[in-house]
Amino acid sequence: MTMKEKLSPFQxxxxxxxxxxxxxxxxxxxxxxxxFGTNGWIGHFIIYFVVNINLVLIWLVFKLSKGKSMFEIxxxxxxxxxxxxxxxxxxxxxxxxxxxxxxxxxxxxxLFYNNVSLVYFLSMAYILSYMLLKKDLYQxxxxxxxxxxxxxxxVFLLAFHLPEFSFIRLTPFIFKGDTxxxxxxxxxxxxxxxxxxxxxxxxxxxxxxxxxxIAGNSLTTVIYLGVTFVCFGxxxxxxxxxxxxxxxxxxxxxxxxxxxxxxxxxxxxFGIKVMLTTVMYLWGTKELLQYQFKRAKSSYLVTVIxxxxxxxxxxxxxxxxxDEWLKYISYACTAVAFLLPIFLLIxxxxxxxxxxxxxxx
Amino acid sequence: xxxxxxxxxxxxxxxxxxxxxxxxxxxxNAVSYDVSDNEKNPLRLTVTFPIITKDGKYDRKTIxxxxxxxxxxxxxxxxxxxxKLESGQxxxxxxxxxxxxxxxxxxxxxxxxxxxxxxxxxxALAEDEASDILMLQIKNxxxxxxxxxxxxxxxxxxxxxxxxxxxxxxxDYYDDGIDPILPVFKVEKxxxxxxxxxxxxxxxVVGILKPAxxxxxxxxxxxxxxxxxxxxxxxxxxxxxxxMLNYELKDHKIEIPSTSTNPKKASIYIELIGDVIEYTGxxxxxxxxxxxxxxxxITKKINREGKKLIVKLQKLQVDPLGIRRYVRNKxxxxxxxxLDKYQSYQDMDIKIHAKVIVNSSGKxx
Numbered sequence: 001m002t003m004k005e006k007l008s009p010f011q012x013x014x015x016x017x018x019x020x021x022x023x024x025x026x027x028x029x030x031x032x033x034x035x036f037g038t039n040g041w042i043g044h045f046i047i048y049f050v051v052n053i054n055l056v057l058i059w060l061v062f063k064l065s066k067g068k069s070m071f072e073i074x075x076x077x078x079x080x081x082x083x084x085x086x087x088x089x090x091x092x093x094x095x096x097x098x099x100x101x102x103x104x105x106x107x108x109x110x111l112f113y114n115n116v117s118l119v120y121f122l123s124m125a126y127i128l129s130y131m132l133l134k135k136d137l138y139q140x141x142x143x144x145x146x147x148x149x150x151x152x153x154x155v156f157l158l159a160f161h162l163p164e165f166s167f168i169r170l171t172p173f174i175f176k177g178d179t180x181x182x183x184x185x186x187x188x189x190x191x192x193x194x195x196x197x198x199x200x201x202x203x204x205x206x207x208x209x210x211x212x213x214i215a216g217n218s219l220t221t222v223i224y225l226g227v228t229f230v231c232f233g234x235x236x237x238x239x240x241x242x243x244x245x246x247x248x249x250x251x252x253x254x255x256x257x258x259x260x261x262x263x264x265x266x267x268x269x270f271g272i273k274v275m276l277t278t279v280m281y282l283w284g285t286k287e288l289l290q291y292q293f294k295r296a297k298s299s300y301l302v303t304v305i306x307x308x309x310x311x312x313x314x315x316x317x318x319x320x321x322x323d324e325w326l327k328y329i330s331y332a333c334t335a336v337a338f339l340l341p342i343f344l345l346i347x348x349x350x351x352x353x354x355x356x357x358x359x360x361x
Numbered sequence: 362x363x364x365x366x367x368x369x370x371x372x373x374x375x376x377x378x379x380x381x382x383x384x385x386x387x388x389x390n391a392v393s394y395d396v397s398d399n400e401k402n403p404l405r406l407t408v409t410f411p412i413i414t415k416d417g418k419y420d421r422k423t424i425x426x427x428x429x430x431x432x433x434x435x436x437x438x439x440x441x442x443x444x445k446l447e448s449g450q451x452x453x454x455x456x457x458x459x460x461x462x463x464x465x466x467x468x469x470x471x472x473x474x475x476x477x478x479x480x481x482x483x484x485a486l487a488e489d490e491a492s493d494i495l496m497l498q499i500k501n502x503x504x505x506x507x508x509x510x511x512x513x514x515x516x517x518x519x520x521x522x523x524x525x526x527x528x529x530x531x532x533d534y535y536d537d538g539i540d541p542i543l544p545v546f547k548v549e550k551x552x553x554x555x556x557x558x559x560x561x562x563x564x565x566v567v568g569i570l571k572p573a574x575x576x577x578x579x580x581x582x583x584x585x586x587x588x589x590x591x592x593x594x595x596x597x598x599x600x601x602x603x604x605m606l607n608y609e610l611k612d613h614k615i616e617i618p619s620t621s622t623n624p625k626k627a628s629i630y631i632e633l634i635g636d637v638i639e640y641t642g643x644x645x646x647x648x649x650x651x652x653x654x655x656x657x658x659i660t661k662k663i664n665r666e667g668k669k670l671i672v673k674l675q676k677l678q679v680d681p682l683g684i685r686r687y688v689r690n691k692x693x694x695x696x697x698x699x700l701d702k703y704q705s706y707q708d709m710d711i712k713i714h715a716k717v718i719v720n721s722s723g724k725x726x
Contacts, residue, residue: 110476111476112476127367130367131364131367168538168683168686168687168690171689172690173694173697176694235532236532236533236536237536238536238537239531239532239535242535252480253480253528261449261479
């Protein structure tokens with residue numbers, strides 16, 4: 001392969017942010033309220049900290065291996081050994097990527113287009129994903145930055161809710177009420193997933209690798225924190241727990257002088273973010289498979305991955321099933337996020353020790 | 362070529378989505394819910410939507426049906442029109458007094474659950490039957506829905522924060538520190554008029570404040586920014602005068618002394634600065650002495666009337682001022698949860714500390 005362009009730290013941060021922020025954002029405030037109880041928005045700091053630890057692990061892999069990519073590190077292992085691992089991770093990522101799009105499409109269908117078949121939404125999403133996936137990561141990152149500017153303005157819509165925001169409603173109670181710190185905490189954590197893909201491209205970031213990873217995660221946290229904080233002062237606590245998609249209600253509450261009910265537009269803009277999450281996960285899958293099957297043409301791989309995701313997308317029939325799927329897949333994905341860097345660290349360190357021993361002999 | 366094909370495909374796909382031709386739609390702009398006499402179908406649903414008559418005139422159609430629930434009744438409405446029903450443009454939802462006594466939550470939740478209904482849809486009570494208000498044909502007033510919506514927006518703009526929409530009602534319903542209120546309308550002399558504020562205990566209406574009393578209620582609510590005070594005051598012995606004061610609410614706070622575990626006291630502080638617009642007394646209102654005197658009179662009046670209102674609210678066990686929110690913020694979570702909130706609210710001693718300052722006497726000495 002030809003020499004690949006490097007990502008600038010800014011591009012990397014944006015890439016992390018857009019991979020992380022996906023469909024969960026629409027119900028994140030409810031998840032947070034269910035998990036941490038009153039003033040649950042503070043809980044984001046805990047999750048932020050945990051994610052940063054994970055990012056440091058990924059960075060350590062990069063640092064100790066002196067800038068090697070993940071595939072260069074595992075190259076010392078025979079292919080038949082890496083195959084099952086890669087295969088499992090690839091399927092987890094494909095499933096997550098696909099289910100995120102399905103979730104978005106299903107919400108879109110429930111809320112705005114009751115009579116439109118899912119096939120249309122999914123076809124649109126996968127055609128767009130295919131067009132991005134055909135390109136190299138550098139091109140995807142460039143597109144991401146454009147799409148970032150395209151979507152980031154939605155954050156300022158929160159200003160519309162200030163008249164209804166009240167500090168008294170926040171209550172002085174911290175983490176009280178029916179809390180479910182562990183299970184709930186993990187489901188809030190899944191909203192932050194997406195950063196773990198950086199293990200595949202950290203070696204391609206030009207400089208300030210750790211900083212740009214953490215900056216991306218910080219951006220996500222700031223936006224999540226903003227949205228959740230506003231929700232806690234905008235809704236009363238029990239109302240927030242009963243709202244299926246608080247952020248959609250939040251968007252729906254905005255009214256412009258001439259336009260009513262703009263949420264169907266803003267919600268669709270969010271679709272871009274969801275699509276990028278899918279694209280990045282499918283890209284990760286592609287990279288893994290490419291390593292295993294060096295001789296396969298990349299464009300064939302992309303087509304196969306897109307087709308598989310498209311077919312898989314139709315397995316969960318209703319939102320309830322889908323939520324079950326998403327739950328277990330994101331648990332698996334969380335496990336991958338932590339275990340993969342740890343496994344790589346072990347590999348790097350043991351390679352070093354073995355090399356030293358052989359040098360000593 | 363490939364790109365062009367994909368772009369065309371995406372554009373064409375959007376056309377496959379559902380079509381809505383506006384001429385074929387019944388865009389419901391107001392609904393009302395009442396209790397019906399029919400035991401089998403206890404809910405009366407009335408919907409109104411604009412139509413264009415055959416000779417091109419803008420008119421409206423109102424359909425009233427009885428059903429078991431709001432959505433079941435809606436299905437019956439479907440059988441009575443040639444147009445496709447759409448709830449997306451619903452602006453106002455009215456509730457009859459009887460239904461409100463039984464509780465609004467089931468009906469409200471079916472509105473909140475329906476994704477096509479916006480959370481900004483405004484709510485109001487009818488003093489009697491809500492369907493009377495929607496059925497009323499006011500001369501030269503096209504759509505009752507638009508009329509009501511404008512009316513509610515106006516009340517809101519005049520700082521009578523009655524503009525209670527679905528989101529606000531549910532928010533205060535689910536908040537354990539405040540109770541919702543709704544504006545009340547009635548049919549009078551072939552017109553729809555505003556007639557006070559309905560007070561809610563949870564989701565059930567327990568009393569209606571007349572507009573004159575409701576004015577004081579808004580004075581003590583925090584959203585108030587400005588308003589006008591019109592009342593008759595005693596200025597001397599056997600002498601009454603009417604005064605109108607356009608005021609600005611400078612300060613508003615509710616304080617709970619943080620001493621005991623179950624606060625028994627609360628104080629509401631308000632400060633008004635106003636300009637006299639009308640004064641029918643014989644004295645010179647521009648005189649500072651007279652102004653001082655009037656300030657004390659109005660202050661006393663607000664304190665007295667306000668106290669009366671608060672006692673009434675406490676008796677009804679409704680807390681539209683959200684005093685319990687302030688109590689909650691002084692308490693420990695466990696103690697707060699264990700507290701009998703309405704009882705402790707009823708037993709509270711709530712004091713009003715008003716301060717009125719006359720700024721000017723208008724543009725006449």
